[in-house]
Amino acid sequence: MPTNHLAAPDGAAFALEVTGVSKSFGEARVLDSVDFDLRWGEVHALLGENGAGKSTLMNILTGIYAADAGQIHLNGAPVPVRSPADAMALGIGMVHQHFKLILPFTVRENLRLAAGSTGDDWTAIDAKISEVLEKTGLDVSLDVPVGTLSVAERQRTEILKVLLLGARILILDEPTAVLTDHEAERLLALMRDLVGSGHAVVFITHKLREVMAVGDRVSTLRKGRMVLRGKAVADVTSADLSIAMIGAEQAAVDARPARPLTQPILEIENLSVLSGRIKAVKDANLTIHAGEILGLAGVGGNGQRELAEAVMGLTPATGRIRLHGDPIEQATVAERRALGLRYIPADRASDALSPDNSVADNLAVTAVRTGKLGQRLVAPRRILSHARKLIAVFDIAGVTAGGRRPIRLLSGGNAQKSVLARELDTESRLIIAHSPTRGLDVAACRYVHDQLIEATDRGCGVLLISEDLEEILALSDHIHVISRGSLSTTPDARPAREDIGELMLGHA
Amino acid sequence: MLDRITLERRAGSGPLRSTLTYAAAIGVALALSLGVMVAAGVPTGALFEELIVQVFLSEAGLARTLTMATPMILAALAAALCLRLKFWNIGIEGQLLMGAILATTVALYDIGGPLRLPLMLIASALGGALWIALPAILRIRFAVSEVIVTLLSTNIAFLFLQHLLFGPFGDTMHNFPTSPVFDNAEKLPRFGFGDVHLGLVIALTAVLVVALVTHRMRFGFAARFAGDNPRAAQAMGFDTARVMLVSILVGGAMAGLAGGVIVAGTEHRLTQAVGLQMTFNGIIIAALARNLPLLIPIVSFFIAGLAVASQSLKVFYGVSEGIVLIIQGIILLTLVTFQFATTYRVTIAAARPA
Numbered sequence: 001m002p003t004n005h006l007a008a009p010d011g012a013a014f015a016l017e018v019t020g021v022s023k024s025f026g027e028a029r030v031l032d033s034v035d036f037d038l039r040w041g042e043v044h045a046l047l048g049e050n051g052a053g054k055s056t057l058m059n060i061l062t063g064i065y066a067a068d069a070g071q072i073h074l075n076g077a078p079v080p081v082r083s084p085a086d087a088m089a090l091g092i093g094m095v096h097q098h099f100k101l102i103l104p105f106t107v108r109e110n111l112r113l114a115a116g117s118t119g120d121d122w123t124a125i126d127a128k129i130s131e132v133l134e135k136t137g138l139d140v141s142l143d144v145p146v147g148t149l150s151v152a153e154r155q156r157t158e159i160l161k162v163l164l165l166g167a168r169i170l171i172l173d174e175p176t177a178v179l180t181d182h183e184a185e186r187l188l189a190l191m192r193d194l195v196g197s198g199h200a201v202v203f204i205t206h207k208l209r210e211v212m213a214v215g216d217r218v219s220t221l222r223k224g225r226m227v228l229r230g231k232a233v234a235d236v237t238s239a240d241l242s243i244a245m246i247g248a249e250q251a252a253v254d255a256r257p258a259r260p261l262t263q264p265i266l267e268i269e270n271l272s273v274l275s276g277r278i279k280a281v282k283d284a285n286l287t288i289h290a291g292e293i294l295g296l297a298g299v300g301g302n303g304q305r306e307l308a309e310a311v312m313g314l315t316p317a318t319g320r321i322r323l324h325g326d327p328i329e330q331a332t333v334a335e336r337r338a339l340g341l342r343y344i345p346a347d348r349a350s351d352a353l354s355p356d357n358s359v360a361d362n363l364a365v366t367a368v369r370t371g372k373l374g375q376r377l378v379a380p381r382r383i384l385s386h387a388r389k390l391i392a393v394f395d396i397a398g399v400t401a402g403g404r405r406p407i408r409l410l411s412g413g414n415a416q417k418s419v420l421a422r423e424l425d426t427e428s429r430l431i432i433a434h435s436p437t438r439g440l441d442v443a444a445c446r447y448v449h450d451q452l453i454e455a456t457d458r459g460c461g462v463l464l465i466s467e468d469l470e471e472i473l474a475l476s477d478h479i480h481v482i483s484r485g486s487l488s489t490t491p492d493a494r495p496a497r498e499d500i501g502e503l504m505l506g507h508a
Numbered sequence: 509m510l511d512r513i514t515l516e517r518r519a520g521s522g523p524l525r526s527t528l529t530y531a532a533a534i535g536v537a538l539a540l541s542l543g544v545m546v547a548a549g550v551p552t553g554a555l556f557e558e559l560i561v562q563v564f565l566s567e568a569g570l571a572r573t574l575t576m577a578t579p580m581i582l583a584a585l586a587a588a589l590c591l592r593l594k595f596w597n598i599g600i601e602g603q604l605l606m607g608a609i610l611a612t613t614v615a616l617y618d619i620g621g622p623l624r625l626p627l628m629l630i631a632s633a634l635g636g637a638l639w640i641a642l643p644a645i646l647r648i649r650f651a652v653s654e655v656i657v658t659l660l661s662t663n664i665a666f667l668f669l670q671h672l673l674f675g676p677f678g679d680t681m682h683n684f685p686t687s688p689v690f691d692n693a694e695k696l697p698r699f700g701f702g703d704v705h706l707g708l709v710i711a712l713t714a715v716l717v718v719a720l721v722t723h724r725m726r727f728g729f730a731a732r733f734a735g736d737n738p739r740a741a742q743a744m745g746f747d748t749a750r751v752m753l754v755s756i757l758v759g760g761a762m763a764g765l766a767g768g769v770i771v772a773g774t775e776h777r778l779t780q781a782v783g784l785q786m787t788f789n790g791i792i793i794a795a796l797a798r799n800l801p802l803l804i805p806i807v808s809f810f811i812a813g814l815a816v817a818s819q820s821l822k823v824f825y826g827v828s829e830g831i832v833l834i835i836q837g838i839i840l841l842t843l844v845t846f847q848f849a850t851t852y853r854v855t856i857a858a859a860r861p862a
Contacts, residue, residue, distance in 0.1 A: 066855060314743060334745035343743055351743055354736040361729070366744050368729045377724050 013076070015040045015200045016061070016092070016169055021070030023056055030056045032224045033070070038169065043191050043201045045215035045233070047208075047245050049413075049441030052221040054204050058171050061202075062094045063087040093167025095158045097174050103147035107140055107157050114161050125164075132163045137193060151300075152183040159190070170194065171202040176210060177439065180299050181469065188214040206441060208238040220244040245442060261289040261477075264325075265461040266311070266430050271319035273306040273485075280306035281317070282485040288430065288461040293452065295476025296465045296487075303485035304465045305346060308432045311463070312336060312343045323430065337366070340429025344419055344436050346465075352419045353407055359396075360387035360403030363422050394421040395447070413444035420448060424455050431455055434465040449475060515852045525850055533846035537839040544834055548827045558820055563813040571702020575774060577812035578704075579604075581711040581805050582766035583790030585718055586636070588799040589759035591791075592722075593735045593752045595647065599640065599658030600763045600790045601783040602665035606639040607632035607764025608771045609669060612687055612778040615694040615771075616677060624694060629710070629768045636764015637757045639665060644756040648749050662787070669780065677778060687778040696773040707769035712805060714762060719801035731755050763790070789815075792836050796843060811836065 016038040023031040031053045038044050048054045059065045061072065063081045072081055074090055081087050087094075101110050108129065115125045129142065140156050141149075149157070155175060162170060172191070176184040191201050191214055205211060211218055212233060220228035220241060228236075228244040266288040273281040281303045288294045298304060310317035313333040321328050323339050331339075345351035353362055364383040367373050373382045387403040390396070396417045398410050407415060416436070423431065433452060437445040452462050452475065466472050472479060481488040546552055562569045583600050590597035597603075610631040614620060620627035643657035672678075673685040681688065696706040722728035733741040734748040735755075741748050763786075770782045793811055797803035818832035 312743065332745075332747070333742060334747070337745045345743060350737070351739050354733045354740055356736045357732055361732070365729060365733055368726055369745055371726065374726075378726060378729065379724070 014038060017073040019071050021060060021067045023060060023065060023068050030224050034226045035229060036219055036226060037230055038200050038202060040200050041195050041198055042216040043195050043203050043214050045203045045205060045211040045218040047211060047218060047241060048221035049245060049443060053224045054221055058094060058173060062092055088165050091166055091168040093162030093165060094171040095162060095175060099154050099158050101146045101154060101157060104145055106143050106145050108142040110146055111161055111164055115164055128164060132160060135197060151178045169200045173204045176205060208241055212238060261292060263290045265290055267322040269320040271310060271317055273310045273315060273317045275306055280485050284487045286480060286487060288463055290459045290461055291456045292477045293456055293462040293464050293475050295472035295479040296463060296482055297469060297472045297479060298482035300467050302482050304482060308434050308465060311432060340427055342423040342428045342431045344423050344433040346434040348416055348419050353415060355408035356406050358404050359399050359407045360384050362407045363387040363390045363418055366422055390421040413440045416440060420451055424451055428460055430461045432463045437471060513854060513856050515854055529846045529850045533843045537842040540838050541835040548831055550821060550825050550827060559817050562820060563817045568702060571704050572816045573813045574708055575703045576815055577808045578707045578711050579766040579770050580789050580793060580808040580812055581715060582762045583786045584793035584804045584808055585714060586759045586763035587790040587794035590756050591794055592731060592799050593755050595756050596655050597658055597759060598655050598787060599662045600787040602662030603636035603639045603760045603763035604767035604783040604786050605665040605669050606635035607767030608778055608782050609672060610635035611768040611771050615690045616687060628772055629765060632768025633761040633765045637761040640756055640760025644753055648752055673780060685780055690776045694772060695776055703774060705773040707773035710769060715801050715805055722801055792840055795840060
């Protein structure tokens with residue numbers, strides 16, 4: 001019986017112990033003889049850059065992948081984990097970055113569906129749900145359709161789901177990436193509560209601050225090797241972790257010195273955007289000058305995307321938009337791009353890249369469109385040499401066959417660098433960067449930031465839209481806050497952190 | 509049992525692996541097909557003669573195969589051009605019929621004087637493009653499913669064809685529902701190699717032009733990006749609606765041209781049978797050629813060979829014509845299965861200890 005494993009005998013040192021796990025995909029060795037252990041009652045933070053092997057390791061623990069070599073012990077006894085069902089039976093549950101919930105169903109219906117395979121009837125499942133809720137103090141409304149819930153509430157539903165299925169070991173894959181600061185605080189508190197009641201939590205994250213705040217121990221993967229194994233968080237500094245993660249001293253990002261404002265590049269007056277029947281952007285006014293980074297802070301879904309798309313010409317809008325003083329409301333996307341407007345969308349996979357086309361084609365596509373690589377015929381070698389230059393300059397890793405393979409094979413960070421490489425060309429004058437570092441590791445983040453700053457040195461203006469307040473504070477010359485489609489009206493100041501928080505919640 | 513099978517997406521398959529998979533798939537498909545034919549009553553000893561010699565190696569057989577392949581190449585282009593933009597053209601037959609009808613109109617009403625033959629071909633292409641314009645606009649502008657509209661518009665085209673053949677286009681000399689035979693000036697020239705005619709050159713030229721545009725020209729870039737990810741293509745500044753419309757209209761024109769080539773090159777008159785099986789043939793060839801224009805003539809050649817072989821199998825061994833559809837199905841399914849194997853790695857874990 002699997003429940004035998006769930007007892008936490010004092011004799012067993014570790015809840016979970018992984019020894020010598022290796023995994024290769026084709027020729028790429030993603031995990032190289034990795035050791036990892038987890039104690040009952042601890043939050044064990046797992047750090048690592050994109051592509052360091054964190055997700056692969058966790059997918060092995062949850063039976064999604066099979067390890068090429070190595071062993072998994074639960075409470076000191078070797079266990080086979082061949083499928084997600086095996087993992088669940090052993091009490092190992094994972095909350096993925098992308099939730100697996102049915103939106104029109106209520107929370108309770110989703111839970112019944114998930115627990116249905118245990119053979120219990122609904123009354124029994126409902127009783128179990130109440131029991132778990134009572135034990136953990138999770139705050140979830142059961143009879144509301146999941147589609148109407150916020151991201152944080154959906155995440156709590158997922159956590160409730162794995163607890164309901166009997167998980168004692170919880171793996172949370174970058175759970176705070178989708179949350180606001182306030183929601184993240186709540187989640188960290190929940191993690192402490194869970195380990196307080198005897199669970200064990202593996203917490204995957206990029207954010208050093210969160211490791212320090214909630215972790216008992218920390219491990220760090222770098223390029224498939226465990227470079228820091230199970231150190232007590234109290235014994236390490238964030239500098240130690242930074243170095244372990246990226247292999248070199250990592251300087252903190254300083255706030256940029258303010259610069260004098262010269263010439264306005266982008267002027268927006270009374271811009272409104274309808275999304276269905278709701279006004280997603282309401283009478284927005286803003287001006288961006290040459291060399292200026294204007295930060296737009298706000299909780300996701302408050303009209304940021306609609307604003308960006310209206311400026312690019314991808315969605316109809318009312319109001320005035322001027323680029324270099326010329327009105328562009330009627331201009332097509334191509335005409336706006338010809339005037340130097342560039343766009344780094346929040347969702348690169350769906351809005352910026354063509355996954356099945358090659359890396360080289362994705363890098364060259366806008367140059368091809370405007371005829372820079374040939375008016376009539378476009379020679380493949382010109383595309384490849386254009387791409388080769390960008391791959392070198394922007395340090396895009398993982399490119400094979402000179403860029404002839406599909407770009408979907410690149411990792412997230414390198415795909416994002418490809419978007420940057422394409423959009424930050426020499427003729428760019430105003431860059432709309434929407435969450436340009438979402439999901440990137442520390443080194444890649446810094447690279448993206450450096451590139452944006454470099455663009456302003458050339459005289460570009462940047463509209464930086466981000467939910468990451470640190471990023472906004474570190475980079476912006478001026479900060480606007482967007483809340484329910486309305487912009488705060490303090491363009492000439494850098495408001496204090498607390499003030500921004502208030503504005504984000506729409507209190508000001 | 510099933511929970512012991514795991515699927516892993518491969519990090520990407522190189523050209524060597526794809527080629528090997530392709531070759532293996534065709535090998536397996538051939539073996540299965542031969543089995544089906546033997547089961548259907550073809551003597552084992554006759555297989556080589558009927559499938560290879562009579563279709564590809566004898567002069568008459570090769571000529572018949574090439575003639576048969578000519579409209580198939582164009583129909584496959586019609587399927588591929590649309591499929592690249594994720595537009596399922598299930599109405600190739602309808603566009604082909606409208607092309608054949610307009611070409612016949614030019615011929616029967618003696619329009620165009622010395623330029624009649626080129627005019628017939630242009631009219632056929634126009635007919636195909638016009639017939640796909642409505643489904644294209646409905647899809648692009650109003651998101652109406654093209655599958656239903658192209659499919660049903662084929663029925664309309666066929667009924668219109670019957671109306672013409674039993675009415676204004678009917679041959680008064682006899683009572684069969686066909687148009688009168690064209691004048692010599694309305695027939696595509698032949699090369700003295702069976703029935704092989706100029707249409708083959710036209711079809712191959714069309715392939716080369718489509719390949720050039722797709723892989724070497726700015727419009728082809730736009731089409732490849734708009735087909736793969738229209739949202740991103742739009743953000744890059746492409747006019748995706750226009751790119752889609754143009755690609756689909758050209759696809760329809762290719763189907764119409766197939767109709768023109770059949771009436772002017774092979775049949776020399778309009779009949780009820782000119783478009784038979786062309787939607788299915790076009791789609792299967794495009795799928796086997798992975799929508800790559802340059803592979804289309806090669807695949808068409810073999811699919812045409814199969815169709816030619818089936819005719820003699822029917823005559824000499826009483827094998828049903830349906831066998832050819834079964835074999836096409838086998839080839840397509842085998843290939844799709846093998847493609848799955850290049851995309852995923854399948855592992856089956858050892859049985860659990862009891």
